[in-house]
Amino acid sequence: MVRGRGGTAVTAGTTWNDLVSAALLGAERRTPPGGSPAALLDLAATAAVRRRAGLRPAAAAARPEPAPRDTRPALPAAAARRLALLLTGRAEGGGGRRGSAPDLAELLPQWLAAANARGYRAPAAQLPALLDAARSRTDLRAETLAFAGPRALWLARLNPEWKFALRGAAGHPGPEPQDADAVRRLWDEGLFAERVALLTAIRRRDPAKARELLSGTWSSERAEDRLMFLDSLRQGLSAGDEPLLEQALTDRSRTVRATAAELLSALPGSALAARMSVRARACVSLDRTGPHTPHPGPQLVVEAPYECDNGMQRDGVVPKPPSGRGERSWWLSQVVEAAPLADWSRQLGGRSPAEIVALPVADDWQADLHAAWARAAVRQRDAEWARALIGKPSIPMAEGPGDPARLLTVLRPGDRAAWAAEFIAAHGLSEAFRILGTCAVPWSEPLVRAVVDALEIARDAGSYPWSFSGVMGLAERCLDPAQADRLTPLATLPDEPEGGAPGAGEYWAEAFQRLVATLRMRAAMLDELAGGG
Amino acid sequence: MTGQGVVRWTAEQVLALAPDAASRKAGGKLAAPGPWSEAAAADGALWGLCKGSGSKPYQTVVDIEGPGYQCSCPSRKFPCKHALGLLLLWAADEGTVGAATREPPEWAGQWLAGRRARGRRPGGDGAERKQPADPVAARRRAERRAQRIAAGATELEQRLADLLRGGIASADQAGYARWDEMAARMVDAQAPGLAARIRELSAIPGTGAGWPARLLEECALLHLLNQGYLGLDRLPGPLAATVRSHVGLTTDAATLLDGEGIRDGWLVLGQRDTDEGRLAVRRIWLLGQRRGRLALLLSFGAAGRAPELTLPVGSVLDAELAYYPAARPLRATLGERHTPPVPGGVPAGVRVGEALAAYGAALCDDPWLDGWPTVLRGVTPIPDGEFWQIADQEGDAALPLVPGARTSRWRLAAISGGGPVTVFGECGHRGFTPHTVWSEGEAVPL
Numbered sequence: 001m002v003r004g005r006g007g008t009a010v011t012a013g014t015t016w017n018d019l020v021s022a023a024l025l026g027a028e029r030r031t032p033p034g035g036s037p038a039a040l041l042d043l044a045a046t047a048a049v050r051r052r053a054g055l056r057p058a059a060a061a062a063r064p065e066p067a068p069r070d071t072r073p074a075l076p077a078a079a080a081r082r083l084a085l086l087l088t089g090r091a092e093g094g095g096g097r098r099g100s101a102p103d104l105a106e107l108l109p110q111w112l113a114a115a116n117a118r119g120y121r122a123p124a125a126q127l128p129a130l131l132d133a134a135r136s137r138t139d140l141r142a143e144t145l146a147f148a149g150p151r152a153l154w155l156a157r158l159n160p161e162w163k164f165a166l167r168g169a170a171g172h173p174g175p176e177p178q179d180a181d182a183v184r185r186l187w188d189e190g191l192f193a194e195r196v197a198l199l200t201a202i203r204r205r206d207p208a209k210a211r212e213l214l215s216g217t218w219s220s221e222r223a224e225d226r227l228m229f230l231d232s233l234r235q236g237l238s239a240g241d242e243p244l245l246e247q248a249l250t251d252r253s254r255t256v257r258a259t260a261a262e263l264l265s266a267l268p269g270s271a272l273a274a275r276m277s278v279r280a281r282a283c284v285s286l287d288r289t290g291p292h293t294p295h296p297g298p299q300l301v302v303e304a305p306y307e308c309d310n311g312m313q314r315d316g317v318v319p320k321p322p323s324g325r326g327e328r329s330w331w332l333s334q335v336v337e338a339a340p341l342a343d344w345s346r347q348l349g350g351r352s353p354a355e356i357v358a359l360p361v362a363d364d365w366q367a368d369l370h371a372a373w374a375r376a377a378v379r380q381r382d383a384e385w386a387r388a389l390i391g392k393p394s395i396p397m398a399e400g401p402g403d404p405a406r407l408l409t410v411l412r413p414g415d416r417a418a419w420a421a422e423f424i425a426a427h428g429l430s431e432a433f434r435i436l437g438t439c440a441v442p443w444s445e446p447l448v449r450a451v452v453d454a455l456e457i458a459r460d461a462g463s464y465p466w467s468f469s470g471v472m473g474l475a476e477r478c479l480d481p482a483q484a485d486r487l488t489p490l491a492t493l494p495d496e497p498e499g500g501a502p503g504a505g506e507y508w509a510e511a512f513q514r515l516v517a518t519l520r521m522r523a524a525m526l527d528e529l530a531g532g533g
Numbered sequence: 534m535t536g537q538g539v540v541r542w543t544a545e546q547v548l549a550l551a552p553d554a555a556s557r558k559a560g561g562k563l564a565a566p567g568p569w570s571e572a573a574a575a576d577g578a579l580w581g582l583c584k585g586s587g588s589k590p591y592q593t594v595v596d597i598e599g600p601g602y603q604c605s606c607p608s609r610k611f612p613c614k615h616a617l618g619l620l621l622l623w624a625a626d627e628g629t630v631g632a633a634t635r636e637p638p639e640w641a642g643q644w645l646a647g648r649r650a651r652g653r654r655p656g657g658d659g660a661e662r663k664q665p666a667d668p669v670a671a672r673r674r675a676e677r678r679a680q681r682i683a684a685g686a687t688e689l690e691q692r693l694a695d696l697l698r699g700g701i702a703s704a705d706q707a708g709y710a711r712w713d714e715m716a717a718r719m720v721d722a723q724a725p726g727l728a729a730r731i732r733e734l735s736a737i738p739g740t741g742a743g744w745p746a747r748l749l750e751e752c753a754l755l756h757l758l759n760q761g762y763l764g765l766d767r768l769p770g771p772l773a774a775t776v777r778s779h780v781g782l783t784t785d786a787a788t789l790l791d792g793e794g795i796r797d798g799w800l801v802l803g804q805r806d807t808d809e810g811r812l813a814v815r816r817i818w819l820l821g822q823r824r825g826r827l828a829l830l831l832s833f834g835a836a837g838r839a840p841e842l843t844l845p846v847g848s849v850l851d852a853e854l855a856y857y858p859a860a861r862p863l864r865a866t867l868g869e870r871h872t873p874p875v876p877g878g879v880p881a882g883v884r885v886g887e888a889l890a891a892y893g894a895a896l897c898d899d900p901w902l903d904g905w906p907t908v909l910r911g912v913t914p915i916p917d918g919e920f921w922q923i924a925d926q927e928g929d930a931a932l933p934l935v936p937g938a939r940t941s942r943w944r945l946a947a948i949s950g951g952g953p954v955t956v957f958g959e960c961g962h963r964g965f966t967p968h969t970v971w972s973e974g975e976a977v978p979l
Contacts, residue, residue: 055893516567
C-alpha cells in the first residue's frame, strides 16, 4: 500500500489513531481531542489532507518474468480492427438467426483459421478477450490458442481463470520427446489433463514411444484414466499396438475392454479381427441354389450365433442386447461389425463389395447385415464398401443400411460433395444438415447449385425460412465468398405465393440478405488478412 | 480540407458512442459493405445509404467532429445503428468509405451545411449557449440557490456532529436509510456535489479492514467542504471557485468561451465513461503539447443517450480550451477546433515518486481531489491476485492499482508482457487507476 510520510502525529501529543478511536467511541462517552465533534473533524481533515499529500511509493513486489517474444508478423491494421469487432460480437452473445446482418460470433472460427494460416501474431491488447473466448468455446480453443501464442500462455500463468490454456495440447509445447527425464517426470507426477496432453503429443510424433510410456504404468492407472489413455491410441493406430490392446481385452473395466476390442477390430490384421472373421463367416454363407422366386440366383443365408460364449465376450461382444432387440441379431451385428471387410470377398466367391451388397438376403436378415457392414466400413475407413452401402442418393434416407452422414466421411471429398448434391436435389433440405456437415469447405460448384436451388424451392413453396436456418447457417460459413454476387437476386423481395405463410417472403429476403452480407463480410475479412483491406 | 490526415477511429472508439449494448451489436452487424451504397467521406463527414427492410434506403450522415448524426430511420436511439455501422465501416475499411470524389448528395450536404452554419464549435462539449436572460431575475435565482445550499450545508454539519457524538462504531449497523435521506435533502437543496459525497460516504461502513479510518477521513473532508462553503466570502477567489464546483455549482461553459481560450495541440490522453445514476458521464483528459497543461473535458448523456463528445485517444487536436475557474484549474470546455485530430506521439511521463509528489502538490490547492491525471513512464504492472501494483522499471517504488475492471487490468498486463510501458491514468490516495497504455507507439484505451 501507499505509505504515509512523517509518522502519524497530528498535533503535539495526538496521533491519527487517537482521532479514529475518539470517532469510534463518540463524544458522548469521552471528550474528543479538540474538545468537540467539530474540532475533531477539523483535526481529522488536516490529518487526512496531510496524509494524502505526503504519500510515498509502496515497495514493489516481485516483477513477473518478461513474456517470451512472439516473432510472428503483426496483423494488417484493417484485420486487427476486424478482430476487435468479432470479439466484441462474441462478448455480447449470439443473436439467433434472425435479421439480415451477419452473425459475427460465427465468423470468428474462420477468421482465426485464416489468420493462423498466414502466421500472424495476435495483438497483445486482444489476448484477454481471446483467452476468454477459448475458455467458453472449447471448439475454438485450438485455433485461438495457436493464434494467441506464447504471450497468452505467459498471461495464463498469471490468471487462474485461464489455467486451461496451459493444459491444452495445442498451445502448450510440454517437454520435448527427446528429453526422456522431463517426459518421465511429467508422466509420473503430472495432472491427469497434462498427462493426456503429453501422451497425445508424443503419440503424434512417435507412436511407439507413447505406447511404451503407457504400458509402463498401465496396471496402476485408474479405470477411467485407462479409458482416456487408450483412446489416445486411435491416432496412428498400428499393428504395433496389438499386444497392449490384447492385454486390455482382459481388463477389469468393461468399457476399457470394449474400447480395446473396437480398436483391434479396426486393425484388419489383428488376431481379434481374424477371430471375428471366423465367427462372422460361420454366420453368413452363400446359397447357390438361391430363391426360385421371384429372383432366381444365389442368395445370402444368415445363421446368427446361438450363444455369446466367453471367447466372444472376451473379444468385446456385449452379451445383453438393448431393450427391444433380439439377442441373436444383437450378437450377429457386433460380430459382423468387427470382422475385416476384406475377408468377405474371399468368402463369397471373389465378388466385389457392390456385388455382395446387391445379393438378396434370406429371411429378413438384410437390414441387420447391411447395417453391420456399414458400421464396419466406417470403422475400417473402407471407401469401396462405404460406396457400395451408401447406395443411391435418390433413395429415401430411411431405407439405407446405415447412417449416410457417417458413411460419407469415408468417401473422397469429391465423391462426398457429388453424393450430397444428388441427395439434396432428390430430397430437399430437411435432412441435409448432417450430410452437408461432412462436405469440404468451400462447397463444390454442383453442391452450391443444389443447395441454392433447394432453398429457392423451399421459398417458393411458401413456408417460413426458419426450418432451414441450420442449412442457411452452414451456407454462410461454407459457401465460397465469390458466390455472393450470384445470390444477390435472391435477396430481393419475392412475390407472395398462393397459400404461402403470411410475410414469409419478407423473411426469406432477409435470410438471403444475411447470407449475401455474410459472404461479403467473409470476402472482406480474407482480403484484410491478405493486407489488402 | 479533404479526408486526408483525419484519424480513422478504432472500432472501440466508435462503439463507445453507442447508447446501449443492443446498439453496439446492431451497429457491428451493419459494419459490412453489403447493405451500404454511395458511402463516402469528405471534410470530416461521412454519408451513405443503408438498405433496410423497406424499399427506400435510409440516409445516414455523420459529422465526425462533435460528433453529430442524422439518419432517416425511425429509431429513437441516438446515434442509431446505421450511424454506428457507417462509422465502423469507415473505421475498418478504406475501400468502402473512401474519400468522396463528388460533392455530398443533397440530403447530406444540406444537413451538414446547416449544422456547420449554426456553429458546431463553441460549447462543443454539449454546453448550449444560453439566451441572454433577465439579469436581475437571474441574480435573484442565484441568491435563492446559494441560501438553500447554505441551509443544506448547515444541516449536514449538524448531522456529522451527531454522528461523531454517538460514535461511528455502530455506523455499519445503522444502514443506508438515514444517509440516503440526507443525500436526498442535499439534492433538494440544489447541492448535487454534497449529495454525491454523502452517497460515497454511506458505502464505506463495514467494507474491509480500516473502514472507520476511511469513514473519518471522508467525514472530515465533507466537513471541510461544508465549512468552505459556509465561509465562501472569506476564501480567496480561486479556492472559492473550487469549493463552489465541489458543492455542485457549475459555471456556464458559454461564458467561459467568451473569455480568452488557450490554443495548443491537445493530446487526448484518455477517455472514460461512468454511469452516475440516470446520467452517463464521459471524461476526456487532454495534455497540451506546447505548454504541458492538463485538462479534463466532461460530457453528459441523459436518458439512454451516450455522451456526444468523443475524441480519438492518442490523437492530437489543434483547438482552443477554456478552463473553469479553480484553485488548480483542470476542468475545461472545448472551444474552436482548428483542424481535425491527427495521430499523436507517446507522452513523456514521470516516475512513480514524481507522480505522488504531483498529486500532493495538487491537493494543496484542492484538498478534495481523489486523483490527479498522470502519465507514468517505464512502469511494469505486477499482477498479484487481487492486489496489483504498477512499479518503476528500476528501484523498488510502486503504486497499488485501484481495484477496477478486470478487462482493463488484464489488457494492461498483456500489453506490458512483463516489460516497461507508458501508462496514463489517475494517481490518487487509493493508488493508480490506469486508463490508456501506449503499445508500440499507439495508444490503447484500457
